[in-house]
Amino acid sequence: MTHLLASTPGLFPLPDWAKNRLGDLKGHQKEGLVHGEESEAVAGVYGEARAEVIERQREAGLDRIVEGQLRWDDMLAHPLCIHDAVETRGIVRYYDNNNFYREPVVVDELGFDGDVAAELDAASELLADADAGGGDAEGHSDGGDADDGTASRGDGALQAVLPGPYSLAELATDEHYGDAAAFLDAVGDFLADEVKAFPDVETLFLSEPSLVVDPPGAGADERASAAIDRVAGATDADVVCQTYWGALDERVHAHLLDADVDAVGYDLLTEHEASMYNINEYGTKEDIALGVVDGQNTLIEEPETIAERVAWVRENSAAAFDTIHATPNTGLFYLPVGKFEAKLDALGEAVALQGVRA
């Protein structure tokens, strides 16, 4: 029996009303961006928007609900950009997208912060309230058997999302630790401490696009895997290491499998053949995450198309999986809000079809 879950790697777009209100409150320059201690008015807007996106995921019938990271002005770099030991400098390009973030420069020892834990506490409370109130979610929580042995657990549980240590270190500049290995270790320890402060979450997604687009060389690949292992070891939740924007180098993939994560995420949108090759040539974990919804294109996939992409992996994989996390390949802030919501609905429906036709 394979459990099929509808989930996302977070980084949601702000609702349009919140874009406008926050633009008015925070301005449009980098000085106004989130630094960890927002005014009550700003925090209030984020609180309302958070409640909205949580409710929206429940409506779409997703099995894992994320907080949405609406405060993350700097996308994946956020946990460092708001840290006391970090100075933010110029606006720099976010991978090869037409998006920019403040360059975080680490100038002191990275101690515990708690910013992400606070967001998750707020999300956790909202979910508890919604559950207590019965909500109007249509989570497919029956877990019934499907013809092909696929079931949906559909409990709408909380999922945390963080940048993986390798990507976060790659997005930042170090002016304190002095060498790349020590800096990666420090970022790994920092994230592990943040994770320890999280409320109960069912799943932790670690986004690691840099493992693909800026792969670590010999030696660094092993250290990246060890850092991921350390973050994963800080929680009892299922940990997914999500990779995207292509397929992992074989060597990096092999090392990543040494980390004690429950699943590796593969981007089926950009390089499905190479991803499949990695899965079959090196094996993968017992669980798997599949990027089967395009997070960067407004074209809304039919639920059947999404289901077929999942089925394609199952058909072509030598192994069976305990759990499949069906997800967009990337975060979703690239999309206009209406299209983002339509993607959530399509994903929820694809998984609800259950008969992911094998």
Next chain:
Amino acid sequence: MTREQFRPADHPNEHFILTTVVGSYPKPKWLDRARGLRDDPEADFGEAEWAEATDDAARLITTEHERAGLDVVCDGEMRRNEMVEYFAERIPGYEFNGPVKVWGHNYFDKPSVTREVEYGERWLGAEYEFASEVAARPVKVPITGPYTLASWSFNEAYEDDAALAYALADLVAREVEELVAAGARYVQIDEPALATTPDDHAIVGECLERIAADVPDDVRLGLHVCYGDYSRIYPEMLEFPVDEFDLELANGDYEQLDVFTEHEFTKDLALGVTDVHVGDVESVEEIEANVRKGLDVVPPERLTVSPDCGLKLLPREVAYGKMANMVAAARAVERDLDAGAIEGGEPASAD
């Protein structure tokens, strides 16, 4: 030679360094207010009022460019909102679904291509015809290039972004043909997206082939590429069928100038000589030194100078100051060349 036609009849020096702008210019505040009124369904302000407001702004800025002394002017793109949206609004096949984040709370109405793109109404006919009627000097037409129009859109309809870019290139070619028929003699293709994905230079090259195919020899075709790692597109870009490359080099303090001297620069160079990301107006002397850097790359008869990029994000008086000082600097360098005080004063051969 496409260039000599732009030398003003009363040009004071024997040498001629062509002075122009990249295109966009700060909008007068009243035009922003007028746009607000146009978008407000409650306001008594319709398309006729909007047309009058944009005509007024275009006249004002075109003459402001002339007052700064530029040899080739434009209207500062007063009728345009953003460089992709403006065109996407006029191309059947595009639709808008709402703003997406660029950074912080800065958003962009990134459009989606949902079916085959087509040429419908003219894009820049009114802009060019009005500006050239107002202007005593020749008018340059900047137009967003097909690769950027494709890259900065969601592609729902074409197999890949290259296929979309080629389809858009055919539409840009059609628009350029219309502009040329209307009298335009200086067209600049803007491809800022190439700076971010330089590996796609062959796609840009193929797009330009489609655009340049039917452009007459006496029409000057330029390509503007914003700041990026130029070594990744040079010298390959010299193969592009354009007369001139407009490059943003003041921003990086000319650190990349070596890139262009390692291999002979065989086209005309439009050198960015004032930094549009700096809110101070550089002195004439400072800009003069920048103009002279261009002479390390090309001889004076192949040198154009312009600000690094569009001026639209600067306060208007700063934008004007940069243009006026740039013209003064170019004229000063021309005088020195005439006097033989600068090496390279003699017209150089192309080798």
